Amino acid sequence: MILNVFSGVIFGLIISIISYKLKLLKLNGAIATFFLAWIIFGFGHVKWTVPILIFFILSSLLSKLQKKINPKINSVFQKGNVRDHVQVLANGGFPGILVLINQIHSSELFYIAYVSAIAAVCSDTWATEIGTLIKAKTFNIINFHQVEQGISGGVSLLGFTGAALGAIIISTSALPWLNNISELMTIIFISGLLGSTLDSVLGSTLQGKFNCIICDKTVENKIHCGKNSVHINGVTWLNNDAVNLAASFFGGFFSIALVKLII
Ligand SMILES: [Zn+2]
Structure with a gap:
């Protein structure tokens, strides 16, 4: 137990300091990442750390690449490429809670939900980053009207390719720890895409x-x-972070429902 806490602290420090130095995270984002990494590595060890670490590293690199290739698009986004604590918790908060729940009552189902929640936020992140790498016709997911590239709710073929890749990468990252590999990888992939x-x-x-x-x-x-910009529609306080949190929660929820239905 003491060793877990200690190794978690060391791991959390390494991740947060490197991310801050590389300007992947703001200071408050690095502090939130420290606590999240401490919990996940300290309690979940390699098995629970690998999927979220792969999501974090690859998404950060992709984000930097996107900013280099197509910097104009960033003015539409709510926040820039340097993540703050709210973004860190919107993406990693629910997975962090699942690690703690699994400490109280250990179940394979919580691990599936955990990986699926990460698959959902990775799928969403990659849809945006890959979908805005180059100029692509973007449509509103509800009414198919053409919309500004990079706006929430906009979908494109390129973005969908990114979404699928993001979900595949995370489901594959959990492969060494899954029992029914083909069924569970498919469930995680579908849950990620649904999220x-x-x-x-x-x-x-x-x-x-x-x-x-x-x-x-x-x-x-x-x-x-x-x-100050003028409010057009939607709920004023419901921003991108709240939507991301909902996506991660539903990604986890869908996976449990699918496991119960199929396996
Ligand atoms: Zn403006």
């Missing part, structure tokens, strides 16, 4: 959208171009 689809649906319907009074773009920020 990120739900993210797009919520992003298109309930998430707050604003109009910038300076550049006249539809944006997700209450402030754009340094001025």
